[in-house]
Amino acid sequence: MNADALRRWLAEPRTAAYRFPVHAVIDAYQHYGKHSVPAEWTVLLRCARDRLPEVPDPNELLATLLNILLDKSDGRFDYRSYLALPLIPIPDPDDSPQPAHRLLARRDRLHTLLLTDLIAFELQALDTTSAPLPLQRPDLALVTKRLRHAVRAATPALRRLSFVIPDAGSPLANARRLAASVAISQGTSAQQMLRTTMLPVSRVHDEWMFIRVLQTFELTFGLLAVDLAAIITAAQGGQLPTLGARLSFAAALLRETTPLWSLLATLQPAAFHSFRVHTDGASAIQSRAYKLCESLCRTPDPDRLHSAAYLSVPDVQARISSGQATIADLLAAIHSDERTVAEQPALADGLREFTAAVHQWRRTHYRLAVRMLGTDQRGTGDTPGTPYLLRSRDTPLFEGPDATDPSQASR
Template sequence: MSAIGRVSEGESTSIVSGRQGAAALSLANSIRLQILKKGKDRLANQDLDQARIARDDVTIRPEIAEFFHCVLDKTENRYSYRSYLAMDVLKPLLPTQGRIQAGRELVSHLLRDLAEFELMTLENSGRDFLPHGRPSRQVALKRIRKASDLRESTNPSQETIVSMTGPIESILRFSVLPVSDQHDEYLFIRVLQCYETIFTMMAMLLEEAVMATESGEVSDVASRIESAATTLDRASGLFSLLATMPPANFRSFRLQTDGSSAIQSEAYKLVEIFCALPRRVRIDSPAFLSVPKVRQRALSDHDSLASWYCRQRTRWSDVESMMMTDALERLETSHQKWKRTHYSIAKSMIGSSGGTGGTEGVEYLRKRTEARLFWSIGEKCPHQGLVPKMRKQLH
C-alpha cells in the first residue's frame, strides 16, 4: 500500500472518534428538538437509553456530555435546581475569580437568546416549538423590549461581548431543557439562569471583599460590597420580565419541576455566608441541608464581613466608618428589595401552594423577607455605635 493510501493507527482512531463525536452531536440535536417540541418529561425510553450510551463517549464535546447528563437527571434520581437549569452546561460561560465580567456577558447572551426565541414566535417560525400558551404579539414585543433594556442595564459597557458563534452558541443551544411543552417555560428557565449568574457574580465579589479585609484597606472592602449591590440592582428588571408570564401558564408546568427549587441555589447561600455566618438553626434548615458543600463551609466558622466589621469598627476614622456603613447598608437594602419583589411575584404566581423543594412555598419566602444579610452586626455588636439609619435596617 502506498504512503498516500496508508492510514496510521492513530489516524484511524481519530477518524473513528470523529465519527462517534458526530453521531453523539446528531443525537443531541435530535433530542434537543424533541424537548423543544414536547418537553423533556415526554422523551421516549429509547431516547434516554441512547443518551446514556452517548454520554459515556469520551470524544464528545463537554457541553454535549453535560446536556445528556441533564436529560437523564430524573431517570437517575439526580433531578435538582442545578440540573433543571443546566448550569453545568453553562459552566464554561459562568464567571470565575478574576473573570467576573464573564457573568455580565453570559447574562447578555441569555437575554439575547430569549429575545430571539420570542421573535421566532412573532414570525411563526419553529411553530412546533413549545406550542402551548404562546403570548400575544403585544406581550412578545414587550418581552423583546424588556430583554434589550436589561442587556443594557446589566452590562452597560457591553465590553468584550462576542457574538454567539461557535462554542458559545452551542453551549446556549443545549442549555434549555423545559420539562413541558409550555412556551413560557423557556422564559422561566432563562430568567432563573440569569439570576444564578447574578448571584454567582455577587458571591465572588463578596469573597473578594472578605479577602480584602486582610489588608485592612476599608476602601477596597467597601468598593467590592458596593459592586455586589450594583450587580443586583442592575438585574432588578428580571422580575418585571418574568411577570409577563400569566400565573396559569406557570402553574401548568410547575408540578413537573417538583424536586427543583431555588432553595437549592449554592450561589445564593454563598452570598449569605460571606455577609454573616447564619445562626445554627438556619445552617440546619432545609435551605442549607440542600447545599452540603456550602453548609460545610458555613460550619468551618470562616470570617465574614459582619464579624470583621464588629472587630475593626472602633479602629476606623469617621470617614472609613461611614464608607463601610454606607456600603453594608446599600447591599442590605438592595437584597431586601429583591426578596420583597421575589415574594410578591411568587405570591401572584402560586398563591398559597407549597414549595417544590420541600419548603412552605410562599410562606417560606415571606418569613425570609424578615431576615437580614448582616443580622449579626445589630445583634452582636450594638455597642459600636452604628449610625441610626443602619441600625434601623439591621434590627
C-alpha cells in the same frame, strides 16, 4: 422526530465525541419536553453515556450534558439540572482568581447572550408556527411588553460592553435589532451553550422565558458571591478604604436585575401552573449561588443552616462548618479597632446600599411568588414555598444592633 442520528453514533462511538448528534437530541427534548421524552430516547441516551469511555478523546461537556438529559430517569432532577447550570460558566469563589473587571465582562457577555436568546425565541414564535414550545402562546401585547423588559434588562451590560443599539422606535423593532446584532457576534461556543442549556420540561411557551430569567439571576448571584469573597480577603489584608465602594458596586449590580422581575411578571399564571407540575424536585431554594452570597454576609443561624435551604447545597454547608469568614466577622473586627473610624462613613454607605438592594430583591421575589402561588402554597418538592419566603424576606443580612451603620454597632 426520530432517533436515527443517535443510533448511528451508537453504532460507532469511537469516531469522536464531537460527532455526537447534540442538535438532534436537543431538538427532541424541546419538541417533547424533558418530562415527556419517549422512553426510546432515554434508553439510547443511557447507552450513549455508558459507551463514552470508548471515545478516544472524551468530551467532559458531553458527559455533563448526558447527565443533565437523564436527570429525571436517574432520579437526580433538581434546580441545577433543570437550569443546566453545570453548562453555564457561572462565576464562583472557588475558581482560580481573576481580575474583577474580567469577571464582570464575562458575566455581562453571558447575561446578554441569555436575554437575547429569549428575545430571539419570542420573535421566532411571532414570525412562524414552527418555533418550539407551541402551547399557550401569549398574545402580541404581552409579547411586546415582555420584549421591552428584556431589552431593558440587557441594556446596562450592553453599555459596559460598548455594545450600543440605536433606538429603532418601538419595542419590537428594538428587540429585532438587538437580537440580530448579538447573533452576528456569537461564536460557536456561545451557540453551543445556548442550545444545551434550554431543556424545558414541557411544551409550554412561557417556560423558555422562565428558564432564561432564572439563569440570569444565577449569573448575577455567582458574581456577587465572588465579589463578597474578594471583599473579605481584601479587608483581611488591610484594604479597608475600598470595602465600602465595592459593596456599593455590588448593590448597583443587584439593582440592575430589577427589570428581570418585570420580565418575569409577564409569566402567564395558567402557563406557569401547566409546566410547574413537571418541575417537582427543582426549587430555587436549592440555589447554590444565592446561598453562597447569604452565607458570606453572615453565618446562618443554626435552624436555617440545618434546614432544607442549606441541606440542598452541602458544599456551601461544609464551607460554613469549616469556619468560612463573613462580612459580619469583618464588621465585628472593625468595631473593635478605633483606627478604622475614619473609614467608617464610606463603609456604612456601602453596607446600607447593599442591604437595601438585597431586601428589595427578597421583597420583590416574595410578591411575585404570592401572585403565582398564593400566600400558603408549598414549593416544588414540598419545599416551604411562600411561607418560607415571607419568613426570610426581612431576615437581617448582617448582625449587630445596627449592622448597616458601623458607627452605631458598638453602642
